Amino acid sequence: MPKNDSLSPEMLKILKIFGLGSLFIVLVLSFFDGRRANNSGKEISILSITDAERLYFKNVRGIYYDQEIRADAKMMVYRFGKRIADAKHPVLNLSILINRVKNEAYIYLEPSWGLANFKLKVEVDQKVDTLIFSQGDKFSHFEFVQQLYPYLSENSYFTLWDGSDWIPILQDDKERDALRIPIKDFLRLINIEADGLEKD
Structure with missing residues (x-):
């Protein structure tokens, strides 16, 4: 039989x-x-916000905040209007920054003693927890706030290490609300359920 190497038309x-x-x-x-794969060059961040969330915060919650426009950074800074501004004891305040270029929101710690590394001891129901803040990027502020938030609604006793001794901080409800309310607003802004961070 002859061998045919070509393919037939049917094949x-x-x-x-x-x-x-x-x-x-x-x-x-x-x-x-x-x-x-996301080839757009934009990574989805946990701090991303949508236009609806930004507008809600700006128009509904923003009226409770002092606003500062940072044109150099293209950011809007919101500081809670009922924050503790002048106190003789250490106070921890927060600011919420909205980056309109990246559509992200950040939370930033503003301690009265200057921004550096610090320790905060929390005592609640015979348990002691130490929260350590290390100066860093936007995520170090966010992670510290996530750790702190559940303790603000409990009957907790807070002390701050000043280098030689533990001194009381966040003693009254006004100081705690000056942290709790902006944290709750921030978590809503970035679409994280605040109740999920509550302690059991």
Whole structure:
């Protein structure tokens, strides 16, 4: 029998059908793949906000805050209007920053003793917890606030290490509300359920 190395017309037709069919299926499935790589250059951050959240904060919650426009950084800074401004004892305040270029929100600690590393001891129900803040990026402020928030609604006793002794801080409800309310507003702004951070 003679050996024929060329493909028959029927075989070519079958290969074309299967080849084009498989390419079509790959293209169709690639449009519906939910786990595609993000090639846009923008990473989704936990601090991202939507326009609706930003507008809600600006128009509804923003009236309770003193506002400062930082044109150099293209940010709006919100400081709680009922914060403790002048006190003879150490006070911890917060500011919420909205970056309109990146559509992100940040929370920033503003201690009266200057921003540096510090320790905060929390005593509640015979338990002692020490929260340590290390100066860093936007996430170090956010993580510290997440640790602090659950204790603000409890009957907690706070002390601050000043280098030689533990001194009382956040002693009355006004000081605690000056932290609790902005933290709750911030968590709502970045679409995190504040109740999920409550202690059990």
